[in-house]
Each structure stands twice: as C-alpha cells, then as structure tokens.
Amino acid sequence: MHDLFTTDALSVLVVAFGVGIVVGLTGMGGGALMTPALIFLGINPAAAVANDLVAASVNKSVGAAVHWRTGSPNLRLAGLLITGSVPFAFAGGFIVKSVGDAEARAAFLTTAIGWALLLAAGSYALRMYLQLRFVTGGNVLSTEEPHVRAATTIAVGALGGLLVGITSVGSGSLIMVALLLLYPTMSAVRLVGTDLVQAVPLVLAAAAGHVLTEGITWAVLVPLIVGGTPGTFFGARLAGWVSQSVIRRGIVIVLFLTGLKMLGVPPHWVGIIGAGMLLLGPLVWGFIRQAHGLPNFDNDSTAWRLPDRQPDPRSDTDAP
Structure with a gap:
C-alpha cells in the first residue's frame, strides 16, 4: 500500500490528470498520450500498456454509459465493430508475451507504440481534413440510418482491436477515422457515441489479455x-x-514527435522537426483552409448543419 504514496505514483497521478484534461477537451488522445507518458516516466512498456488499458476500460465505460442514455450510438455498427475487435484485442497481450523475455518485449513494444503513434497522428490530421471537407461541402445532418457495410466494418474492428491489444493506441483515433470514411452522413454525436460503446468491450478484452x-x-x-x-x-x-x-493540431504534433522519439530518432532531429511543424504547420493549415474558401484561422465546432438551421457553412462558427 505504501507504494501508492511515492513520488513516482504522484508523478503518474499528475500526468494522468493532465492527459485527462486533454481527453475531456477534445475526446482524443487517451492511450496515445498516456502510454508513452508512462514509459517516459520509467515504467516498463508492458506494464504501461497493461495498466493504461485497465484504467481506460473504467473511463470509457463512464463515457459510453452517458452516450447510451442519450440514445446516440448506432448499436448495429457498434456490434459489428465489437465482433471484429474483441478477439484480436484479447490476443494482443499473448502476442506480446510470445515475443520473448522482458527485454525483448520492451524493445518490441517501444517500436510498435512508436509506429502506432505516427499512425494515430496521421489519422487525427486526416480527421480534421475530413471535417473541413464536410463543412465546405455544405453537408446537412441526415435523419436516416446509414447503409451498413458489415464485412468492412468487422475488418475495421479487427484491425483496430489488434492495434489496441498490442499497444493500447488506436481505439479513439483509427476506428473513428474509419467510421468517418465509411459513414460520412452520420452526425458527430452518433459517431462518438458508437465509437465509445464499441470501445468498452474492445478495451476490456485488451486489458484482460494483458492482465493475464x-x-x-x-x-x-x-x-x-x-x-x-x-x-x-x-x-x-x-x-x-x-x-x-x-488543441487538436497540438495533439497531432505531440503524437508525431513522441512517435519519432520512441523509434529512436536522434533528439536534435526531433527538435528540428518539431520546430518546423510548430512554425510551418499553422501556415500550411491556413493555406488548406483558404483553398477551400474558409478563413485562414478560426475556431471550429461542427461539420454538420441541422435541416432546420442552415447557416453559411463557411461561417467562422462552423469551420474546423
């Protein structure tokens, strides 16, 4: 019990609080930020993944319960994703265990998490761009259920489950982007609700595999x-x-640089790349926005217009 009152435990608590704020602000970045943060605090990668998954299963259950009560998730889509994700997520811990001894597992996880972070950063960037496209396309919120692509949805769940089961990264990034691509007419709240509901058994299965x-x-x-x-x-x-x-652009930069660090890129190159992204990233994003007829810089809220409320999709309040 005394281990709970050490300086290391306090460091984990502070970092968890900070990551929790980011997740609460954006709904993004849970495992992608927390797992590498634990590793940088000196925690063994296997222990970092296992304990982060268990903690995430608690937090995601609360969020899913809220969305379940509001009726926002598409339960058929969630069921298909769960069908694909749960067995692969559960297998993740056993796949890591089969790699070899503790040193080999640590090296394997460090590399796997590094690549997963780069993939997550790319998926977040793609998500922001897709939102921008939806805005400029003048999309109106659909009241009809989307046509479900069962086989593709199960495959997305399987890929996401495998990635989360091994690295704890991907349940809130890759699967969400895949849903955006497969079902672009679904509202943001239904996408988030569906993703949260399917993420609970996914993370529970991954956590169970790593705990065992x-x-x-x-x-x-x-x-x-x-x-x-x-x-x-x-x-x-x-x-x-x-x-x-x-904040979302900041998350993309942090995930990308963290991924490079975990893949062994020299610190001076990580610093140079980070400085370039900080200086040039906003200019590039502003140019992309301007090319789509939007103001260079402003805040975003939603990519959709309600049928009975159709503001100019290029207004400042509805642009990403």
Missing part, C-alpha cells in the same frame, strides 16, 4: 484512475472555453 500475461501494478493503476477521472471531467467543463482546432 502481465498482471496489474497497483502503484500505477490507482493514480491513473484517481488522476484521469477528475481530469477528464475538468477538461469537459472547459471545452467550451478553449479552441478545439488549436
């Missing part, structure tokens, strides 16, 4: 939950006061 093979480190798990839960709540309360587009 790696076990639980209470000195890591307890601070993750105690810090992450109020952080997420606090971030959600601040969401209306903070520019979503700026």
